[in-house]
């Protein structure tokens with residue numbers, strides 16, 4: 119089931135048929151019920167278990183996502199500093215530089231694979247954040263030809279073999295030549311970054327504790343492991359969400375126009391669409407981002423938590439779950455559940471996030487998971503998406519390319535823990551009114 123990339127659809131169909139608590143394997147259940155969000159993922163919920171343990175590389179230091187308990191809380195403190203409001207303000211300049219490169223890269227191409235270009239943006243930016251630079255996919259055609267296929271091979275291979283490509287041992291599944299090149303690439307960049315002083319406080323600055331706030335300096339290999347995690351966990355997810363947003367807008371011209379109008383009203387002629395100070399007031403933009411993350415959550419099934427041995431089991435959503443069982447709380451199934459998102463949960467309707475009469479059940483909305491191991495990069499991801507969307511829609515006009523099979527695109531979004539996607543072919547024109 120995992121191999122097809124459509125497991126999120128099968129699980130949803132099975133929930134529709136058999137109810138919210140479903141046995142999906144000899145020792146695992148899927149619970150698509152809002153009660154499970156807090157009781158499984160919340161702070162008093164269940165720990166990560168064998169699923170994450172089995173994917174750890176015993177020879178490599180763990181990255182944040184594979185950690186638990188106190189070790190996780192200690193490492194997460196460094197990450198939280200790197201994702202604080204002040205840090206996000208520092209990152210604006212780096213996002214702006216890469217978004218502007220994205221704009222100039224596609225502005226004069228008539229036909230563009232927008233999904234690929236958005237991915238180049240997302241990888242270049244996460245390389246800047248995690249290692250103070252490294253990828254130059256937007257600027258460098260040779261890199262797009264030589265390095266991008268390796269990154270894609272890496273993403274697709276590990277995603278085919280494991281649910282959690284973010285855990286170190288997944289690297290072992292990538293063909294040796296690619297793996298070695300990628301490892302060398304990561305280590306070279308990390309070593310270069312470790313010898314330099316950052317011009318801005320990037321994520322590395324916080325993970326390495328360059329401010330000297332911790333009693334002990336984090337060991338370099340741990341920081342390399344977390345830097346690599348940032349690239350894998352932060353680039354593809356954000357790129358998927360942004361590509362899906364453009365797909366939905368292009369499929370719904372009414373919403374495309376409404377969003378463009380909101381953007382134009384906040385950034386009239388001469389204003390900088392990369393300025394983030396209006397984002398909180400841009401209701402329709404935020405509604406479109408939420409609606410995209412609801413219908414196409416980049417992490418569709420997510421990794422499970424486990425009922426601890428010796429606990430005697432746990433009652434979840436009204437069902438007794440024995441100890442040792444792995445429990446999934448699948449975002450895709452929850453997000454399409456009419457109990458939580460009505461009317462028409464399968465439709466792209468940004469207004470459900472604006473009109474009180476359509477208000478969804480916010481607890482059932484978990485694109486970034488929930489609780490102590492939720493996505494530490496969620497605010498950064500939203501900031502990237504908002505900046506790129508405002509810039510592109512204020513400067514360019516997009517349409518699906520002639521002959522593009524829009525109906526087929528969502529089926530090319532494959533759930534391999536993260537989401538892999540097919541080409542999103544669009545035609546592009548400069549807007550004359552705002553430039």
Ligand code: HEM
Pocket residue numbers: 182183184194347348349351352353355356359415416417420421485486487490491492493494495496498499
């Ligand atoms: C739209 C974009 C994104 C989505 C949908 C997303 C989703 C998620 C989800 C569902 C998890 C929980 C995984 C689990 O329970 O195993 C997670 C964890 C994580 N994400 Fe994100 N993510 C996004 C962007 C980012 C970005 C930009 C970063 C920045 C580096 C990031 C870094 C992380 C890290 C480090 C974790 C592990 C947190 C922990 O275990 O404490 N993510 N993300």
